Amino acid sequence: MTEAAELHRPQPGASSAPAPLLSVRNIEVVYDDVILVLRGLSLEVPQGAIVALLGANGAGKSTTLKAISGLLKTEDGEVTRGEIVFDGERIDGVDPDRIVRRGIFQVMEGRRIVSDMTSLENLRLGAFTRSDREVGRDIEMVYSYFPRLKERTGLAGYLSGGEQQMLAIGRALMARPKMILMDEPSMGLSPLLVKEVFSIIQKINRDLGVTILLVEQNARAALSVASHGYIMEQGKVVLDGTADELRDNEDVKEFYLGGAGDQRKSFKNLKSFKRRKRWL
Numbered sequence: 001m002t003e004a005a006e007l008h009r010p011q012p013g014a015s016s017a018p019a020p021l022l023s024v025r026n027i028e029v030v031y032d033d034v035i036l037v038l039r040g041l042s043l044e045v046p047q048g049a050i051v052a053l054l055g056a057n058g059a060g061k062s063t064t065l066k067a068i069s070g071l072l073k074t075e076d077g078e079v080t081r082g083e084i085v086f087d088g089e090r091i092d093g094v095d096p097d098r099i100v101r102r103g104i105f106q107v108m109e110g111r112r113i114v115s116d117m118t119s120l121e122n123l124r125l126g127a128f129t130r131s132d133r134e135v136g137r138d139i140e141m142v143y144s145y146f147p148r149l150k151e152r153t154g155l156a157g158y159l160s161g162g163e164q165q166m167l168a169i170g171r172a173l174m175a176r177p178k179m180i181l182m183d184e185p186s187m188g189l190s191p192l193l194v195k196e197v198f199s200i201i202q203k204i205n206r207d208l209g210v211t212i213l214l215v216e217q218n219a220r221a222a223l224s225v226a227s228h229g230y231i232m233e234q235g236k237v238v239l240d241g242t243a244d245e246l247r248d249n250e251d252v253k254e255f256y257l258g259g260a261g262d263q264r265k266s267f268k269n270l271k272s273f274k275r276r277k278r279w280l
């Protein structure tokens with residue numbers, strides 16, 4: 001074997017796929033010591049990917065994100081089984097501010113910006129873990145993604161729903177995270193704004209290399225930007241696959257993409273159509 005070939009030979013025990021940036025392994029989450037919400041949930045997010053976590057209201061999507069970001073602790077929740085590994089290290093049980101320092105930032109459901117502060121002050125809050133001098137430059141970078149935020153100099157509480165969502169994402173970027181956890185960014189937004197927010201999410205992923213775990217009830221929008229998705233029900237993953245596989249799956253179409261639902265709706269239309277036809 002030549003020296004070069006020797007160098008390229010895989011190391012014993014090394015698998016061909018790189019380790020995922022985030023791996024959640026068989027976790028159980030309990031609130032208030034008694035309420036079991038996650039029952040053996042596992043998922044993986046590769047470095048640089050956008051992965052969608054889908055499911056109906058109450059499935060445990062937000063709980064999963066809070067288990068990863070450590071914010072469960074603030075709600076008397078606890079990971080009681082399994083492990084969460086980020087960038088090669090266990091993070092379950094670690095305090096949320098230390099998890100931010102390790103590179104994970106959660107954009108909470110309902111945006112949760114500070115409404116009696118300006119956009120700029122909110123953005124500075126996102127940089128709370130940083131002491132470097134590039135915070136000012138990063139604020140300009142965030143404004144380049146969200147030019148409207150720069151124009152709005154008043155209190156953040158007066159921003160529109162879409163602008164508040166953008167501010168929440170911009171604030172996450174200020175932490176220079178390796179990974180952003182997004183909880184239902186489309187909630188309460190018009191279809192046009194949903195499109196805009198998702199195209200920005202895609203751009204952030206592509207340009208800045210930020211890995212994204214995206215929780216959504218809007219499966220169609222999420223699968224349009226994600227490469228892979230997980231579907232959860234009652235605290236467990238029931239199905240996962242590439243975004244294309246999920247879009248083509250009949251059950252997913254029926255329950256989450258409004259496929260068969262639309263047919264049922266059109267069935268009603270069909271009846272009235274026939275009735276109308278008879279009278280014509």
Ligand SMILES: Nc1ncnc2c1ncn2[C@@H]1O[C@H](COP(=O)(O)OP(=O)(O)O)[C@@H](O)[C@H]1O
Nearest residue numbers: 031035037056057058059060061062063064075
């Ligand atoms: N802080 C909490 N204390 C007790 N139960 C909770 C708490 N947060 C969520 N739950 C329960 O956990 C389940 C999953 O909630 P959640 O993770 O918010 O679901 P999703 O985000 O998918 O709608 C629900 O039954 C909810 O009532």
Ligand SMILES: [Mg+2]
Nearest residue numbers: 061062063109
């Ligand atoms: Mg939720």
